[in-house]
Ligand code: FES
């Protein structure tokens with residue numbers, strides 16, 4: 001990557017402060033996250049987690065511990081810092097930090113990076129600017145008020161003299177770091193809110209970006225793996241000779257299950273001179289497996305069981321008002337049952353990484369969202385201290401929540417240890433499809449009551465799905481109260497409500513997938529709302545506005561206002577409500593997740609069983625938008641991924657194992673399925689910045705399904721949809 | 725048996741197994757990792773290279789089949805990243821994670837060579853085999869149209 005970062009990572013935190021302070025030439029400002037405490041490089045007990053470094057020649061470097069996986073975080077955040085610093089963006093370089101506690105928590109998910117890091121990072125930038133301005137004032141013996149910074153230069157208001165940042169770093173380094181620097185006001189922003197080009201685009205288009213799967217070190221060997229297909233199963237006794245007879249094979253490594261949330265399900269790996277030889281030898285082995293306790297797990301039956309579990313009263317996790325009374329007094333009652341399927345992340349770069357285990361060291365190069373999770377997990381696996389595990393964070397070729405887990409790194413470590421060489425393990429697509437941490441399938445029974453004026457008076461919601469917690473704690477066999485929050489806390493302000501949790505024991509690993517449970521909550525709540533609007537004789541926008549108006553909960557007023565903001569915007573953008581030609585329809589969905597608000601209108605054409613999504617309008621309120629182009633790209637991606645969730649078959653299991661294998665039987669959207677137009681509108685920019693990576697996903701599927709109803713009058717209640 | 729393949733203008737002699745897919749020869753033997761693995765079955769397009777000038781999925785072409793032929797990978801598409809498509813890709817901020825993009829660009833380059841003025845439909849048809857999980861398709865379309873426009877201007 002580059003020597004500067006390598007050197008920095010080779011030294012301990014305390015040394016870092018010494019080595020990279022003024023003695024290393026330049027000004028360093030550290031910020032500890034998430035509290036945002038600022039400090040100078042030379043204070044003994046200050047432990048910063050992100051850094052700004054300005055060299056004597058003015059070159060400015062930001063060290064950032066968050067992981068880039070396509071969402072543009074390594075552009076949007078530094079641009080905000082550069083803005084506060086009054087740096088010239090073209091002179092700012094961003095370095096991704098290796099795994100180290102000095103960067104604070106590095107796990108990148110839940111659309112949290114911007115949410116938590118923005119203010120502290122902006123403060124660090126502003127502190128730097130104030131120090132440089134103060135240094136110039138000192139040099140010119142002027143009051144600070146007579147000096148100002150602009151684009152890497154400090155100017156003297158009186159006589160127009162100027163000093164570049166680089167010339168000031170030494171002097172600035174002697175000044176105290178201001179504890180509460182003054183942030184810019186919005187009219188002063190130069191980079192925040194601008195569509196700056198991502199700093200990492202250049203190397204991508206020439207094939208020079210090094211992903212986890214691409215990393216090489218001298219003497220590297222290559223591995224391929226077949227996993228135990230059923231969770232809790234085992235490898236049958238094996239004759240290694242068929243693989244060992246193939247030229248170029250180094251070893252066959254049987255990897256037992258490592259029962260750790262981020263561990264491996266176990267399997268058989270072959271290490272060879274190249275990936276292809278390893279794959280070929282693995283096939284030659286004819287590995288067989290014992291299924292074990294989950295061997296009769298089968299999605300068709302499992303889903304039927306979940307549906308049964310939500311038909312009858314289940315465990316009450318939330319209750320308010322009197323639902324029974326509301327149902328008794330209702331002018332109209334409406335109920336429906338929904339089901340959604342297992343989904344896989346399926347990034348185009350499968351799970352891959354390079355590990356070198358030696359007696360006294362372990363070095364890892366990985367596409368990962370959670371480098372410290374690798375340190376912990378590999379530390380436990382090798383029985384070493386986490387800090388003795390070195391993790392280099394490589395670019396991830398898509399992650400979407402899957403690369404939080406590091407089962408592939410555990411397996412590469414097992415291989416490296418067995419053969420005594422660095423090993424690059426690349427999962428085949430088939431293994432990637434079949435060895436996931438899946439988004440769970442779910443079943444929902446929803447019933448609501450309306451009064452004579454079409455007001456929503458009661459809501460019963462019973463949900464059953466295998467939980468993410470089950471991966472951490474097998475005793476978790478049904479959704480917890482927290483897992484049901486998206487329903488119990490939603491913004492309709494229904495006065496009488498009961499939320500129940502149905503049994504759903506997990507038989508596979510369940511994990512986070514971009515927007516997590518909101519994928520099905522967004523679907524169920526929005527489709528059911530469209531149904532209720534229909535029952536009430538109004539359109540969904542009118543129905544939503546009425547519910548927002550009826551919600552007087554003082555704690556939800558801001559949320560309601562912002563939901564209404566995106567709703568109104570998307571109605572305006574899409575012309576929702578206008579007449580459409582036969583076979584065409586516009587469907588609506590609004591959802592609040594990850595502290596942001598999204599509304600979508602999908603324009604769909606239905607011809608027989610053929611569904612074409614022509615256009616999607618999205619209104620998003622994620623507060624102040626740091627980079628509108630990156631935010632727009634995130635929405636385009638969210639819509640496209642959401643289309644796959646609703647239109648393509650999900651993951652299914654038979655005899656405990658995943659049936660799907662590759663992109664032909666677990667298809668993801670192709671260019672032909674992408675809408676001609678995805679329009680993105682931003683509202684609510686007066687609010688604090690919140691995440692954009694996930695909140696666009698939950699609205700796509702329901703908007704499409706509601707559009708299909710508008711086009712055909714056919715109600716669909718499953719995701720993926722089942723036509724006919 | 726020994727094979728000779730010219731890759732990005734440079735001749736390579738090799739005695740690897742002739743059945744080895746060109747993809748793995750490029751990635752593991754030559755360490756040219758711009759060509760990506762995504763599916764190994766001709767389903768994703770991430771591994772696309774040019775073989776004697778035509779776009780092929782290198783996971784489906786063996787070293788033996790490439791013997792005596794000329795291969796261009798993303799690293800060799802232009803000397804300095806100046807192919808109109810590469811520039812259009814930057815201008816449109818196409819890449820998200822970027823992993824699929826070398827394959828997208830190699831297919832698009834083949835398209836524009838054969839059809840310098842593709843319609844929107846032509847673009848979708850040509851790009852249908854290139855999957856992008858990040859969902860960059862709208863920008864891929866736009867970048868190809870922009871590059872075509874640019875190249876037309878250049879030819880005048
Ligand atoms: S890896 Fe060759 S088409 Fe997917």
Ligand code: FES
Pocket residue numbers: 070348397398819820821822823824825855856857858859860
């Ligand atoms: S940009 Fe990530 S897969 Fe295409």
